[in-house]
C-alpha cells in the first residue's frame with residue numbers, strides 16, 4: 001500500500017501539477033513511509049530523504065526531476081549512495097524461501113538455537129548490533145543463516 005501511494009503521489013505530480021505540492025507532501029508523508037524500516041538509528045531526516053529518493057526514481061521514469069516541483073523538499077546531496085545498503089536488503093528479501101529453509105528453524109541444535117535467539121532478540125529490540133558467527137567447517141553456520149533468512153522473510 002505505501003508503495004502504491006508513492007507511485008500515486010508521483011503520478012499526481014506528473015499529470016496534475018497540483019497547486020499546493022507541499023500540503024500534498026505533508027498530508028501523505030506518514031502513509032507513504034509506513035513500510036520503511038525504522039531501526040533505532042533511523043531518524044526522520046533519513047526517512048524523509050529515502051522517500052524523496054524513491055519519488056525521484058519514479059519521476060525519472062517520466063523524465064521529471066524533484067526540483068521541477070516547487071514546494072517539495074529537496075534531497076540531501078549524496079543520499080543516493082547512502083541507500084545502497086537498503087537496496088542490498090531489498091535484494092535479500094527477493095530470495096525465495098523454501099519449505100526446507102522454514103524447517104531449519106525447528107531443527108536448530110542447542111548452539112544454533114542459542115545464537116538464533118540472541119541475534120533475533122537484538123534485531124527485534126532494534127539494538128543495531130553486529131554479530132560474527134564463527135566455527136569449524138560444517139558446524140552449521142550456513143544452516144543458521146538460512147534459518148534467519150526464512151524467519152525474517154516470513155515476518
Ligand SMILES: Nc1ncnc2c1ncn2[C@@H]1O[C@H](COP(=O)(O)OP(=O)(O)OP(=O)(O)O)[C@@H](O)[C@H]1O
Pocket residue numbers: 107108109112135136137138139140141142143144
Ligand atoms: N541443526 C541441523 N540439523 C540438521 N542438519 C544440519 C543442522 N545444522 C547443520 N546441518 C547440516 O550440516 C551440514 C553443514 O552445515 P553448514 O553448511 O551450515 O555448515 P557451515 O558451518 O556453514 O560450513 P562451512 O564453514 O564449511 O561453510 C549441512 O548439510 C547442513 O544442512
